[in-house]
Amino acid sequence: DAGVTQSPTHLIKTRGQQVTLRCSPKSGHDTVSWYQQALGQGPQFIFQYYEEEERQRGNFPDRFSGHQFPNYSSELNVNALLLGDSALYLCASSPESRVMSYEQYFGPGTRLTVT
């Protein structure tokens, strides 16, 4: 049973560029959430996708956007990259969409460095 997978593992971008990160949920899960983890801090919730729609959103600017595909996989897009966007980006999946009360499972993350 494949767990949550993310790609790429590492990424280096220049300030002002755009980046796309990808996530495939655990088998049987239909809900995907994205988190940003800055160095030395706990992960912060960005947004959640279910049925190809954004259902919940944390306190992140519109530069952060996402997409969910019919096969439940998801992308996180960040435009106009800032140095402060350098972080570990984590994807989590769960089997329920309406609330996040079900156990969440995390992928290995994508480490983004903005120079």
Add this chain to the structure above:
Amino acid sequence: GIQVEQSPPDLILQEGANSTLRCNFSDSVNNLQWFHQNPWGQLINLFYIPSGTKQNGRLSATTVATERYSLLYISSSQTTDSGVYFCAALDNYGQNFVFGPGTRLSVLP
């Protein structure tokens, strides 16, 4: 939104020692999870425990929802237990899954 605090922020143990990590949350919760983050960043699920007590090998956890805290117990610690332990909670409004700042555990041989 819900606030999540963890203590202690750092913990250093000798191999074989026991420890207790604490997580306090500011509101009623629908979901509470404990994770171990390894040095490569992977968050490993330890417990899904919005209430009650669970055990898994040398680890156990207790959540007292009415008093808004959860405890993670590690017995007979091993060097492989080193890393950062996070608790995360979802309040009853279901708006946000909030992580605490973590407890960094170092187990020395």
